[in-house]
Amino acid sequence: MADSRLIERRRVFQQYKADVKERGKPFFPFAMWHDTIMSFVVVVVIIGLAIVWRYTTPGNHHSTAAGWLGKLYDAPADPGTINFVPRPDWYFYFLFYLLRIFKWPESVILGTIGIPTLCLVLLLAMPFIDVRLERRLLRRPVALIAAILAVASMGVLTYRGATAKEALGVENLALVPKWAVKEGYVGKPQPIAGAKLFAVAGCMNCHTYNGAGTSYPGAPDLTAEGAKGKGIAFQIAHLKNPAAVNAGSPMPSFAGLGEARLTSLATFLEASKGKK
Amino acid sequence: MATPDTTKKDQMQEAILYPLDWIEERSGLVGGVKYFLFRKVPGDINWFQTLGSATLTAFLVQALTGVILAMYYKPDPKDAYTSIQHITNDVFAGWLVRGMHRWGASVFIILMFMHMGRVFLFGAYKYPRELNWILGVLLLVMGMLEGFSGYLLPWDQTSYWATVVGINLNGTAPFLGPFLSQFLQGGTSINADTLARFYSIHMLMIPGAIMALIGLHLYLVIRLGVTSPPWSKEAAGTGPLAKAPMNGGRSGLTRPGPRKDGRG
Numbered sequence: 001m002a003d004s005r006l007i008e009r010r011r012v013f014q015q016y017k018a019d020v021k022e023r024g025k026p027f028f029p030f031a032m033w034h035d036t037i038m039s040f041v042v043v044v045v046i047i048g049l050a051i052v053w054r055y056t057t058p059g060n061h062h063s064t065a066a067g068w069l070g071k072l073y074d075a076p077a078d079p080g081t082i083n084f085v086p087r088p089d090w091y092f093y094f095l096f097y098l099l100r101i102f103k104w105p106e107s108v109i110l111g112t113i114g115i116p117t118l119c120l121v122l123l124l125a126m127p128f129i130d131v132r133l134e135r136r137l138l139r140r141p142v143a144l145i146a147a148i149l150a151v152a153s154m155g156v157l158t159y160r161g162a163t164a165k166e167a168l169g170v171e172n173l174a175l176v177p178k179w180a181v182k183e184g185y186v187g188k189p190q191p192i193a194g195a196k197l198f199a200v201a202g203c204m205n206c207h208t209y210n211g212a213g214t215s216y217p218g219a220p221d222l223t224a225e226g227a228k229g230k231g232i233a234f235q236i237a238h239l240k241n242p243a244a245v246n247a248g249s250p251m252p253s254f255a256g257l258g259e260a261r262l263t264s265l266a267t268f269l270e271a272s273k274g275k276k
Numbered sequence: 277m278a279t280p281d282t283t284k285k286d287q288m289q290e291a292i293l294y295p296l297d298w299i300e301e302r303s304g305l306v307g308g309v310k311y312f313l314f315r316k317v318p319g320d321i322n323w324f325q326t327l328g329s330a331t332l333t334a335f336l337v338q339a340l341t342g343v344i345l346a347m348y349y350k351p352d353p354k355d356a357y358t359s360i361q362h363i364t365n366d367v368f369a370g371w372l373v374r375g376m377h378r379w380g381a382s383v384f385i386i387l388m389f390m391h392m393g394r395v396f397l398f399g400a401y402k403y404p405r406e407l408n409w410i411l412g413v414l415l416l417v418m419g420m421l422e423g424f425s426g427y428l429l430p431w432d433q434t435s436y437w438a439t440v441v442g443i444n445l446n447g448t449a450p451f452l453g454p455f456l457s458q459f460l461q462g463g464t465s466i467n468a469d470t471l472a473r474f475y476s477i478h479m480l481m482i483p484g485a486i487m488a489l490i491g492l493h494l495y496l497v498i499r500l501g502v503t504s505p506p507w508s509k510e511a512a513g514t515g516p517l518a519k520a521p522m523n524g525g526r527s528g529l530t531r532p533g534p535r536k537d538g539r540g
Contacts, residue, residue: 012403012513015513015514016503020316020512021316023319023510024316024318025319026313026317027312027315027317028313028314032313034326038323038327038333039329039330039332042383042387043333043337046337046379046383047376049376050372050374050375051375053375053378054372054375069379072371073360073432076432077433077436077437079436086438086441088424089427090382091385091386099445109450112445112448113448120413120417123413124413126396127401127402127405128406130402132402133402134399135402135506136506136507137397143396147397217445243444248453249448250441250444250447252444
């Protein structure tokens, strides 16, 4: 059975070689001419994008403001910064958004490793999964549906990744009084200072809190973090080096905030016992 | 007896052909280029089949602009950002070269996906081109890794923090994860060496792998030929397969002729 299929494949390829020899045309000049035109178009498009990138940037073409194609460069990297948005280049948005779908800590490994690895293995194994000789698309319904699903899901994930809203520090800050009422730390200066820090220090680009913020690489909701009874010392140690306390955590270190601010943040987290 | 005119013509021809003959005798390269240029391709090939060479062109643009950028870029956390500013604002046409590299990356990745889509829709990954499909998938992965490693180099807020989280995500992989993130960072956290490491990965390690893979990819394209569009009425390989070759179609592939045991 398998043997006859092998013979069939080889026969078809022999036929292909014979047909090309008999009816084919030389690569130069016909096909090469088409390749040359296409390559020319590619180079023109690349140059065009470079020109648009620069000449739509406001402010004499060297500010850090965004033109049509985004910023020429952002502010210099600052490892001690307290507000940042971890955002990859646009062609990673599909992976980036996949991480937002798997919000729960137990399933985040699916988004980070599981699904991308599975897709890559399927892609590599394609010629061994689809071993029929049929090449006409309408007679390959499974391949056609798989292709449509793959393109559609990557398109949707890229679009959702591109339009995903980041939590704006100012907007979060306005919510602090409401949180204080809900969580019961009205009038307590340290948790409120911590809450304000939490609102602007980039925490909410990954964590949600009382329905605000966005969930990213599986970062947990912190509305009832204090109810877990982990203690202030644990919270500070975790903020300083998340992976050391919670193995495998993708959260970056916030040690740059300094001891005093970390204590406020930890107090705030411990005061967050969840909605009453 | 030749007239003086023809003698001159012959001498001219001789002078042009001599260096070519010299190279051909020692390398066979002239014959190789001739074979490459005048090899037959199916008569019905399609515009979609220019996507592969378009991808190669985008890669060459990346290589060329990358070499120029490397002349001015300084892979050190203290100088990286200012060297990018210098390239963008001071160096002659620096903005153009950097812009072409920045957006050429996107074009390269889009073209890789489009080329892959074409090969998929044409069913061109099937026998005997399976190995070339695998090489293509590896090239796609390498291209994405180029995107990841190049993104850090401007050393601005966006690139820095995207890379911090990217490395940390690599670290969550079972078994290999921690080693991978340690390798990428050159330590247990992002430090002064990380940038130089990414620079080396971005401009030496992965491009070397990509060039080798492209070489193999093209070798297989030339060896196995390109497919006809599957809808074509006169697609190569669909002719009447009336007489099966006695040797099972192996001649010219892995064996010169029929097998001795006659199973063939």
